[in-house]
Amino acid sequence: MDHPSPGLAEAVSLPEQRQGHGLGPAETQDEAVLATEGLTWRIGEVAIVDGVSLRLRAGEFLGVIGPNGAGKTSLFNLISGLRAVTAGRVLLHGADITALPPHRRARRGLGRTFQSSSVFGGLSVRENVRLAVQAQRGGSMALWRRASAYREVAERADECLATVGLAGRGEVLAGTLAHGEKRKLEIALLLAGEPSVLLLDEPMAGVSAEDVPELVEVIRGLTAHSDRSVLMVEHHMDVILGLADRLAVMHHGALLACDTPDAVMADATVQEAYLGEGL
Structure with missing residues (x-):
């Protein structure tokens, strides 16, 4: 509305x-x-x-x-x-x-x-963004994926968090963030899709x-x-x-x-x- x-x-x-x-x-x-x-x-x-x-x-x-x-x-x-x-x-x-x-x-x-x-309140801030990056790139985090894929997803997630000023908040549960920080996290999730x-x-x-x-x-x-x-x-x-x-x-x-x-x-x-x- x-x-x-x-x-x-x-x-x-x-x-x-x-x-x-x-x-x-x-x-x-x-x-x-x-x-x-x-x-x-x-x-x-x-x-x-x-x-x-x-x-x-x-x-x-x-x-x-x-x-x-x-x-x-x-x-x-x-x-x-x-x-x-x-x-x-x-x-x-x-x-x-x-x-x-x-x-x-x-x-x-x-x-x-x-x-x-x-946001997924029960997951950490970094986990929220990692899921978004993974969704954008397709596939799963199955055991047979190359090791570098994990690193690439993690690095991209950290880049998105740094862009919105949440670089030091990655391990915090998303549900505990202040409302302004949740808005930043939503923008990080958006950026993870590389729009x-x-x-x-x-x-x-x-x-x-x-x-x-x-x-x-x-x-x-x-x-x-x-x-x-x-x-x-x-x-x-x-x-x-x-x-x-x-x-x-x-x-x-x-x-x-x-x-x-x-x-x-x-x-x-x-x-x-x-x-x-x-x-």
Whole structure:
């Protein structure tokens, strides 16, 4: 379920924090690593997602914002394959994946986190990530596998943990982690699948205020490699403004605007959608 977003009037006054990639809003479809074309999901006569067309480019951080009930998480469900589309297409690296189930989309490089934390609490932090690495690489840890396979999986797991700042927490039971650390572990699990496109659905949900800055830096680092792109839903406006190269604004299931953060914040139509005509 989508969460209410703070008013744009508050967000506009925030200091400039972005460290973007200098990407303009008018790149071509050929340069998109992820694209939706007229993506629509209807329940009866009601359009939950209504003809949304988006382009995510290599190395780009695209934020998705909108009022409560705007259809942000529903859009993610369509992109990741958890919901069947009523109309439209989803393209990943130019290939049509609209009919593929979630696991086959993941195999092609599409990874996703969810609003609710989901880790194996009875396993250690490292064991959680090792299982994810093993799943991505296929096969089992049977006795007849070469010895180096164990080492490769362990090394990759440790790399993922180091990336999210959990290098020293590998032996801790995942169920005992603070909520902010569980969010980091979920990102490590995502990275274990070696995705090129990451869908982050409100990663700050439930995270304490003191843990937010550290988690923001982890997420900021996800696009440090030019072959990795991020599409993120977030209702904390200060967070999304500090991370996004562009913002996509949803309202009543439709795409209201998609542009640089400064342009979106100055858009009278977007302000009205959040705050009403009295702004």
